[in-house]
Structures are given as C-alpha cells and as structure tokens.
Amino acid sequence: MNLRKKILLNSKILFQILLLAFSILLIAEGLWGSQFAPKNLTTLFVWVHYRGLLVFLLLVAGNFFCMSCPFIFVRNALRVFISPTKLWPKKLQNKWAGIALFIAVLFAYEYWNLWSNPAMTAWLIIAYFAAAIVIDLTFKKAAFCKYLCPIGQFNFLSSTLSPKEVKAKSLSVCDSCTTFECLKGVKNGDEIIKRGCETHLFMPKKHGNLDCTFCMDCVDACPHNNISVQSVTPSEELWSDSHRSGIGKLSERFDYLALIIVFTFGGLLNAFAMVGPAHQLKAMMKDLFSIHNEFLLLSFIFILFLVVLPLLIISKRNYRLIPSFLPIGFAIWLSHYSFHLLTGILTFIPLLTKRPFPLHLMGVPMKVVLPIQYGFLFLGFVGSMGLVWIMDKKSETRLRWWSTHTLLFLMAIWILSLPMEMRGTFVGLAP
Amino acid sequence: MKKIAVAVLFVCVGLGFYFLKQSFTPPASKNTATVLDLAWTYSPKQITLSTPVDFSFTLKDSAGKNIDAAKIEIEATMNHSGMVPIFTEASFIKDGVYSTRITLTMLGEWILFLTITLPNGETIKKEVTFTTE
Numbered sequence: 001m002n003l004r005k006k007i008l009l010n011s012k013i014l015f016q017i018l019l020l021a022f023s024i025l026l027i028a029e030g031l032w033g034s035q036f037a038p039k040n041l042t043t044l045f046v047w048v049h050y051r052g053l054l055v056f057l058l059l060v061a062g063n064f065f066c067m068s069c070p071f072i073f074v075r076n077a078l079r080v081f082i083s084p085t086k087l088w089p090k091k092l093q094n095k096w097a098g099i100a101l102f103i104a105v106l107f108a109y110e111y112w113n114l115w116s117n118p119a120m121t122a123w124l125i126i127a128y129f130a131a132a133i134v135i136d137l138t139f140k141k142a143a144f145c146k147y148l149c150p151i152g153q154f155n156f157l158s159s160t161l162s163p164k165e166v167k168a169k170s171l172s173v174c175d176s177c178t179t180f181e182c183l184k185g186v187k188n189g190d191e192i193i194k195r196g197c198e199t200h201l202f203m204p205k206k207h208g209n210l211d212c213t214f215c216m217d218c219v220d221a222c223p224h225n226n227i228s229v230q231s232v233t234p235s236e237e238l239w240s241d242s243h244r245s246g247i248g249k250l251s252e253r254f255d256y257l258a259l260i261i262v263f264t265f266g267g268l269l270n271a272f273a274m275v276g277p278a279h280q281l282k283a284m285m286k287d288l289f290s291i292h293n294e295f296l297l298l299s300f301i302f303i304l305f306l307v308v309l310p311l312l313i314i315s316k317r318n319y320r321l322i323p324s325f326l327p328i329g330f331a332i333w334l335s336h337y338s339f340h341l342l343t344g345i346l347t348f349i350p351l352l353t354k355r356p357f358p359l360h361l362m363g364v365p366m367k368v369v370l371p372i373q374y375g376f377l378f379l380g381f382v383g384s385m386g387l388v389w390i391m392d393k394k395s396e397t398r399l400r401w402w403s404t405h406t407l408l409f410l411m412a413i414w415i416l417s418l419p420m421e422m423r424g425t426f427v428g429l430a431p
Numbered sequence: 432m433k434k435i436a437v438a439v440l441f442v443c444v445g446l447g448f449y450f451l452k453q454s455f456t457p458p459a460s461k462n463t464a465t466v467l468d469l470a471w472t473y474s475p476k477q478i479t480l481s482t483p484v485d486f487s488f489t490l491k492d493s494a495g496k497n498i499d500a501a502k503i504e505i506e507a508t509m510n511h512s513g514m515v516p517i518f519t520e521a522s523f524i525k526d527g528v529y530s531t532r533i534t535l536t537m538l539g540e541w542i543l544f545l546t547i548t549l550p551n552g553e554t555i556k557k558e559v560t561f562t563t564e
Contacts, residue, residue, distance in 0.1 A: 024447050032455035036510065043512035077437045116510040276538065344513025362515045419480050421563075422509045422539035 005219060008229065012216050015068035023070050023125055030122025040118040044348055046125070047115045052341025055158065055334045062164035062229070063155045067214035071132035072145070078137055083190075088143035095153065095255035099262055102150040103306065106266050110273050110298055116422075142198030145213050152213065157263045158330050159209035160323075161383070165232045166212055166219065167203075173226040174204035182218040182227060194221040197246075203227055205245035208237025210256075235383060238323045239390045251320035260322050261310045264329030268412060269305035271336040275418040313407055315400045324387035328405055331380020332412050335373040339416070342369045373416055381409040467492065467547065467555050478535060478563040488521055488529045490547065497527030502548040507533055509541055538563045 022045075030042035037043040054065050105124075112120050128151075135144040145152045168174050182203040185196030195217040197203070203218055203226075219227045241251045250256055272278050282297045291297055314322065343363040350357040388401040468491040473484050486505075490498040500523070508516035517536065521529035535541065545557040 020444075024444060025451070028448060028451035028455070032452055037512045038508050038510065038514040038516065040512070046512075048513035077440060080433045080437045115512050340513050344515060347513050347515060359515060359518065363513075420537050420539075422511050422537060 002225060004228070005225065009216055009220055012067050013073075015064075016070055016073035019068050020070035020073055023129070027122045027125050030118040030125070033118060035118050037116040037118060038347070039351060041348060041351055042118045042121050043115060044344070044351065046121050048340045048344050049348070052337045052345075054155070055330075055337045056341070058155065058158040058162055058330075059334060060163070062162040063159040063209060063212060063214040066145070066152060066155050067216065069145075069213070071129055071149075072136075072142070072213075072215070074129060075132055075136040075144075078133060082137045084136065084138055084140045086139050088139045088141070088147060092147060094253075095147070095259045098148055098150065098153045099255065099259050101148055102153050102259070102262055102266070103302070105150045106270060107298065107302060109270070111295065141200070142213065142215075146199040146211055153259055154263065154333075156210050156212070157260060157326060158333070159212070159214075160237055160326055161234045161330050162209055163231055163234050164229050165209050165237075166214060166216070166227060167206070167230045167232070169226050169228055169230075171204055173224050177224065177226075179223070181221040181223055185217070185221050196221050200246035202245040205243070207242055207244045210237070210244060210250075211246055235327060235387060238326060238387055241320060241391070250323055257319065257322045260325050260329070261314070262306055264325040264332070264408070265305050265310055267329055267332035267336065268309075268408070268415065269302065271332060271412070271415045272305065273301070274420045274422075275415060276421045277418070279421060313404050315397070315404065318392065318397045318400060321388060321391055321397065321401050324384050324391060324401060324405070325408075327383025327387060328377075328380040328408055328412070331376050331378075331383070334380070335376040335412070335416055338376060339369055339373055342372065370417075374413065377409065377412055377416065381405060384408075467498075467549075467557070468495070469545075469547075469557055469559075471559055473561065476564055478538070480535065480538065483532045483534045485530060485532050486521065486543070487524075488545070490527045490529065498549065499523060499527060500550040501529070503529050503531075504546040504548075505531060505533075506544040506546075507535075507541060508544070509537060509539060535563065 026042045026045060029040060033042065034040050057064055108114060108124070114120050114124065128149075131148065132144045135148060136142065180202070181194065181196060183196045183200070185192055186194040195215075197218050198215070199211045199213060201211060201218075203222070206212070214229075219229075238250075241249050243249055247253060247256065278301065281301065285291055285297055285300055291300075343366065345363055346357070347362045349362075384405040385402055388398050388405065392398055392401070470489040470491075471487065473486045475482060475484070478484055488503055490501055490503075492498055503521040505519050505521060506516050507519070508514050515536070517533055519531050519533060521531040524530050540560065540562045543559045543561075545559065547555045547557060549555065
C-alpha cells in the first residue's frame with residue numbers, strides 16, 4: 001500500500017473517532033449542560049460551527065464530512081456482531097424517503113427552534129445515530145447514507161460543486177480489470193475483508209460526486225491502486241447529462257430533480273424563516289384565517305416555498321435544466337451559514353474557558369461578513385447562469401432559465417440583506 | 432479480536448457518558464435572603480437596529496425604600512447559538528433609579544441578565560425579557 005493511500009485511509013478512521021468523541025461530548029452538553037443556547041456548546045457547535053465548516057469544506061475540498069461520519073463508524077463497529085441480511089426494498093431505492101427526511105429536519109429545526117434548544121439538538125444527534133444503526137444493521141450496504149440521511153443528501157448535492165472527486169486514475173486499468181473489487185469488495189466466503197462501494201457506484205462508470213460518501217472503501221479495495229482523490233473543475237459533472245453509475249441520467253431521475261428543488265428552495269426558506277417578513281407572514285395568516293396553530297402556520301410557509309414557488313418559477317418544459325439550480329442553491333446555504341459561522345466564530349472561547357473574552361474578537365464584523373455573503377451569492381448566480389449556457393443551446397430555454405435564476409438570486413439577496421429577528425425562542429431559561 | 436475491541440469501545444463510550452453526567456453540576460439556586468423589588472422600563476417602544484434604547488431600572492428593598500448605592504451589571508443577549516452578547520452597566524440617576532443605553536444588534540426577543548450588587552455587598556441575579564415591536 002503506498003504512503004498516500006495509507007495516510008488517507010488512516011485519517012478517515014482518525015477523523016471518525018474524533019467526531020465520535022465530539023458527538024458524545026455534544027450529546028452530554030446538550031442534555032446536561034446549560035439549556036440557554038448562547039451558553040451551550042452543543043447548540044453553538046452544531047448550528048454555528050459544524051454547519052459553517054461543512055459548507056466551507058465542501059466548497060474548498062469535497063465531501064470529507066461524510067468520510068468522517070461517526071454514525072458510520074459506530075455502524076461498522078456493530079456490524080462485527082450483527083451482519084445485515086436484507087436488501088433495501090426495491091421500491092425505496094430512490095431519494096423520495098431522503099427528501100421527506102430532509103424536509104422533516106428543516107421543519108423540526110423551525111418548529112422546535114432547534115438553534116435555541118440544546119436538549120432537542122442532543123436528541124437530534126442521538127436520533128441520527130439510532131437511525132443509522134437500526135437501518136444499516138437491518139439492511140446491507142449503505143442504505144442509510146444513500147437513501148435516507150438528510151445530511152448525506154445535502155452533502156451529495158453540494159459536493160457536485162467541490163473541487164475534489166474520488167476517481168479512477170486510469171480508465172484503461174479499469175478496462176483490464178475483471179474482478180471489480182471497487183464495487184463488490186473483497187470477501188472470504190461470507191466474511192467481508194474489504195468493502196466495495198456501498199452506494200453502488202462502479203468506478204469506471206462513476207461520474208462526479210453525486211452519492212459518493214468519500215468513504216474510501218473503493219480506494220482500499222482496488223488491488224491496482226487505481227483510485228484516488230483527484231482535482232476536478234467544480235460543477236463539471238453537471239455540464240452534460242451523461243449516464244451515472246448507480247443513478248442513471250439525472251434528467252430521467254425525478255427523485256433527484258425533486259431533491260435539487262428541495263435543496264435549493266429549502267435554503268431560501270431556511271434563511272427566510274430568520275427574518276422579519278417570515279414573522280409578518282405568519283401574523284398575516286393568523287389574522288386572515290384565524291389559524292393559531294404553529295404547526296399549520298409553518299406548514300403553510302413550507303408549502304409556499306417548497307411547492308408553490310418552484311411551480312411558479314420553474315419551466316416545466318425544460319425541467320432537465322433543474323440541476324442548474326445547484327450553484328445558486330449551494331450559494332444560498334453557504335451565504336447563510338457563513339454569516340452564522342463568521343459572526344460567532346470565537347463565541348465558544350468564553351464558554352470553554354469560563355473567562356471573559358473581548359467582544360470584538362468573538363466574531364467578524366458585519367461590514368466584512370456582508371460582502372462575503374453577497375460574493376458567495378454572486379458566484380453561485382454566475383455558476384447557475386453559466387450552467388444554463390452550457391446545458392442548453394436554445395435561446396428561448398436559456399432566457400427562461402436565466403430569468404428563473406435571476407429571480408432566485410434577487411430573492412436571496414433581499415432575504416440576506418434583512419436583519420435577523422429571533423422570535424418564538426423564549427422558554428424562561430437562565431444560564 | 433475485533434469483537435473484543437468493539438466491546439471495549441462501547442464500554443468506554445458508556446463510561447464516558449457516566450462520567451460526563453457526573454461532571455455537570457446543577458446551576459446554583461438563585462434564591463437569596465434579601466427580597467428585592469425591581470421595576471424596569473425601556474424607551475422608545477418602536478425599536479429599529481439603529482435606535483439606541485434607554486433602559487431604566489428601579490430598585491427598592493422589601494420595605495419599599497429606594498436602594499441608591501447598588502451596582503447593576505447587564506448582559507443583553509438573545510436565545511440563539513452564536514449570539515455575541517452586549518455587556519454594559521447601568522448608572523445611578525436618583526431615587527433608586529438606574530439607567531443605561533443599548534443599541535440592539537438584532538430585532539426580536541431579548542433577555543437582560545442583571546447582576547445587582549447591593550450596598551452590603553450581596554449579589555442578586557435577575558433576568559428581564561422584552562420583544563421588539
């Protein structure tokens with residue numbers, strides 16, 4: 001085994017163990033620490049630092065957070081005792097359940113104000129562990145990652161914009177391969193010696209980062225040392241609608257297209273819920289329809305953003321250009337999360353040290369953060385416009401999609417330019 | 432061998448949780464011997480991000496007598512992870528009234544944590560909440 005491969009595989013285990021230890025600390029702090037969010041490390045690290053670092057890492061490197069996933073570390077450990085025997089049901093071998101869970105997490109975040117709720121945040125981490133373990137000890141391969149995990153779906157889509165990809169070094173080496181360890185793994189009877197790709201991506205036919213968890217199992221399994229992490233042009237995999245191993249053509253996969261829509265408009269919704277007009281909209285709904293149930297009010301906003309708005313602005317005739325939403329969609333998340341990360345980047349220091357810390361050093365000033373946010377949005381907008389240009393040659397289609405992206409860009413600019421408003425967070429807590 | 436390693440790992444995780452739970456001590460009780468009457472108000476009521484808000488606190492003891500020589504330290508914050516708090520101190524005006532001016536950094540629900548040091552050196556913690564209109 002060459003040194004580079006050895007370092008890569010060992011660093012995966014190291015990061016998984018570190019994140020597992022970190023998860024344990026976060027669960028403990030969330031359950032038993034201060035229940036006042038700004039003074040609790042769980043809410044701070046999960047909703048400010050983890051999310052922020054996740055999108056930055058996806059932007060500058062790749063899906064390395066999936067690689068370091070502690071849920072999968074625990075699952076793999078438990079598979080020493082319990083070997084799953086069932087295959088994930090054929091009818092569920094798509095993204096629909098993943099989409100439902102992705103929306104459910106977004107909804108739970110707003111409904112229970114998770115950013116201000118340490119105990120609920122800890123329970124969310126526990127729920128993730130429980131779900132990953134139960135699903136993957138019942139079903140073979142990585143059913144949880146591929147079909148269910150909401151974070152995974154987010155990372156898969158975002159990593160189409162990443163500059164790194166797990167790829168074959170030489171396709172001619174793959175052509176001469178007859179054993180396909182990258183997909184099948186290495187077995188000794190029933191015992192798995194090395195895992196193959198658990199999300200069913202066959203390396204020579206793998207195209208891009210979609211559904212790749214960066215688990216490096218294929219890197220480990222390939223007897224020819226022909227797979228590595230390589231540099232690619234961000235979004236290159238979206239330029240053509242070619243057949244992808246384990247997926248097929250994106251334009252023919254309505255579940256993936258729906259996931260892209262939920263990802264993009266969910267980003268807009270997640271940012272919108274933090275500003276004044278969201279509260280005004282709720283108040284208006286209360287007055288107009290006498291609805292006071294928070295669940296119903298929130299459901300209305302979710303339907304508005306995830307169903308009505310996409311139906312209004314997406315061209316149904318040219319739906320195969322839906323993947324061109326990804327750059328602007330990712331930029332909305334990046335812009336939103338970078339705001340929280342940068343403005344509160346060192347707020348954990350006084351919590352850890354229990355000593356006063358200069359306020360001006362706790363975060364980057366707003367006058368610096370705002371241009372960064374707008375810069376990310378603009379980059380995403382340009383990326384989406386460019387993708388439209390590459391993906392379709394017809395002027396009419398291009399104009400239609402450019403208008404859609406311009407509208408989305410303007411809406412995102414408007415939302416992110418509004419001051420944040422924290423409402424519905426009072427729970428009578430003291431630090 | 433693998434099974435033993437995994438079993439050890441899970442025992443370590445279990446022990447980790449046990450010791451972590453022990454390390455979290457419940458917050459100290461806020462009850463003190465002294466009964467303090469705190470009244471407070473703020474203006475203007477219509478707040479924008481650029482509006483400085485004047486907060487006024489009135490301290491009286493249990494007999495209704497003004498407390499004049501106290502110190503009120505304030506931490507203004509919101510129930511949101513990553514929130515950078517505002518620290519300030521209220522100045523004594525007259526007749527048990529103390530005042531401070533804060534320019535809020537966000538709109539919505541605010542919590543002011545007051546640490547009141549009485550003339551006899553006793554410290555009392557209070558919290559007040561308000562929502563911008």
